[in-house]
Amino acid sequence: MIDVQRLRVLRTVAEHGSFNRAAAALRLTPSAVSQHVAALERSLGAQVVARSTRGVTLTPAGRIMVGAAESVAAELVHAQRQVERLGSGRTRITIATFTSGGRLLLPGALAHLATAHPDTVVHVREAEPEDSLPLVRQGAVDLALAYHFDGPLPGRLGLGWTPLLEDPLHVVLPDAHPLAGRESLDIAELADEPWVLGCLKTEAYLRRYAERAGFDPEVRSTTTDYFFAGSLVAAGLGISLIPSIALTPRVAGVRTVPIGPPAPTRHIGLATLVRLSLPQVTTLARALRQQAAELDRSTPHPAARDGSG
Template identity: 60%
Template sequence: MIDVQRLRVLRSVAEHGSFSRAAAALLMTPSAVSQHIAALERSLGRPVAVRSTRGVTLTEPGRLLVETAETITAELDLVRREIDRLTERPRLTVATFTSGGRRLLPGALTRCVGAHPEVELTVLEAEPEAAVPMVRRGVADLALTYHFDGPLPPHTGLDRTPLTEDPLWVVLPEGHRLAGREAVGLGELAADRWVLGCLRTEAFLRRYAERAGFELRVAGSTTDYFFARTLVAAGVGVSLIPGIALAPESAGTHLVRVEPPRPARHIAVVTARRRRPPPRYVEDLVEALVEAAGAAGMERS
């Protein structure tokens, strides 16, 4: 049988990247951490971590164990919260990325809280790479997430409910040579400078530019799509922005479709897969988000 305390130690080693930092976080000695990991490896008959001068790297069995440890911790936290709910108000915690939260969450939350006025609501702003682990650890009950075109990120121990496809649009300043077009290929903008609205859009653009044989020239970098659009209107450059982030309208810009295959974000709700069904208010919020995406005229991904 795998010892839960040893899983806790392995999870800390993975989080902190070294035995010594994990020991400090757990209020243990590095020797004690090493003994726990060695005992775990003996019980499995396989190594779970490899130490080097650059830190600690998990083996594949180690990675699977850490994911399991997160699920077990989340289960225990869920039990603790359910016990607390016997005497306290039930709590609903939602993690969401900004543009999706602004467009889809308000109406869904209004409906859910109206049906469950006893629930104490908390909303946390987080990008998917932070929000998904929150759900896995039990910090959040659900997360509104997205991923760009390509393989779906692994969601071990989680359920994913698709909401919508969110196509990306080219945003051009007034007077741009392509502003009157219905659609453009991104390669036609190879000579332009770009304003970036988020790091993930930058990664997509750089991959595309490399495949198309041109170098991406960045004129501005932000983490706010509306700010990026105002920079485009000021003539700083052109941008690529998801449709869900195009409201409210910004004067001085033109929106042009990207020629097929059109890049898109795929928006979904992520919830934890538990042995017990989730509270009714979690299920109701997921249902409300699906309906909110449909009411906004978006396509299910």
């Protein structure tokens, strides 16, 4: 029988990357943490962590056990909520969302949920995907509105993923920029431009695309807000790369131009636990799919767009 406490310790070690930091988080001694992990390895007959001077990393067996630990923790949270509902008669669900997606997709979906399940108590947490996906796995939230760029969804182990919307990124330029009237642009045409970016992940994405095009972008300004980035573009500090759904509200004095194929794109979707679901979560997921479809139909597609409205 696998000890649940040892799984909890392993999950914390994986999260913090060292026995010392895991010990501090768990309020144990590093020696106790090491003993828990060693005991787990003996019970499994397999090594779960690789130790080095730089810390510890999970082995393939360790990754399997951390996934199991997250599933166990999520089921315990789910069971606790069921017990709470027995006493209160009300269901509570929590959704995590990134800002721009939540702003455009959540209000209509939540209104539909309120009509279908009027006794449901809803909590919303703002979180980027790197934070929200672990929260779903841990059972701390019921579902997460999230996104990823190229390639598969990172950290998907144990999660169901429902695609909602393709969100292409657009170049945002000052009105007077020589390229502002173009119907589309190739990323290589922007090699000599200074950049203003509204998200650190967008910067990493831009650098990957720029490397393929053979240049190193000059990033002069970074923010954590796309609207602020657009305002800096209007002020003449540079150009930006902004996802379509983050182009609302409009910033006066800028133009948006699509990037020609292959266009950099955010893939927006909904993450849930594979095995655990409430009727309210199913209703909200269905409403979010409907909101995404309506938004996709109403979003203008490749054409230069005025940012002054």
